[in-house]
Amino acid sequence: MISQEEFEGFVRDYNEDYKLLLTRASKRHYDCLITSFMVLKDFYNMIQVSYDTGQYTFKELPYPFSFRADYVLLRTLGFDDEGIANIFGFLHFVKETQGMEFEACLEAGTLAMCARVV
């Protein structure tokens, strides 16, 4: 059982990592980014499932994991037009290199990625 303080630490860590991954995408550092997003998605789910139990409160809100077509959200996070275009470019990059949408990759998980590598 984790404490409220530990939970808040998880949310802070998640938010930092999420912003870092988006920043990488905004600078077109796309290599291995999908794998990082897969890991972070698990972390995000853990936070939301824990929160859903009603035992914790958010001192700060976790960033929403979804950013597809969300210009408003990305603006809120401080990205400029070029950065936002590069973030959306990452979604195209995933489709081209993986043959499926970003969300489908996340759902398929690392097993699918490993199968592709083998």
Next chain:
Amino acid sequence: MSQEAIAAVIEAHIDRLIETWIAAVRDDTRIQSDAMLSKPELIDHVPAIVHQICELIRKNETPDVRNSDEARANVYVRFHQGYKGRDLIRELSLLRITLLEHIADISSDEDVTADHESSQKAARIVNLYLDEEMRYAISVYGSASE
């Protein structure tokens, strides 16, 4: 008609559905927070929500905390837009009505021949998804006021 087909029909009419929903929100005098938003800001995550609902209808998957990311994103953005909690709940209610009426139209369309069971399952997923978003919204807005 299968749930796959119902999802396809909803997605084929998504622009019209969003326009219907926008008109309902703008016309609702009890919703005040929308006045400060442009049309793109108001639309924001709603098309993504409809697509995610359609995906769940296709798979006949029950909405839960793990497969409703777009709902949570919508709550996050609305909260940071300064939208009132009660206005968010009302606009979600209007989205529910818009989607359920569309599913009813699909079911009664003689050209489409929808079966009752598939329509019922699709409506159940719409309800559970939007309930999931409302549950999250209430808890986020509630935490903020504590």
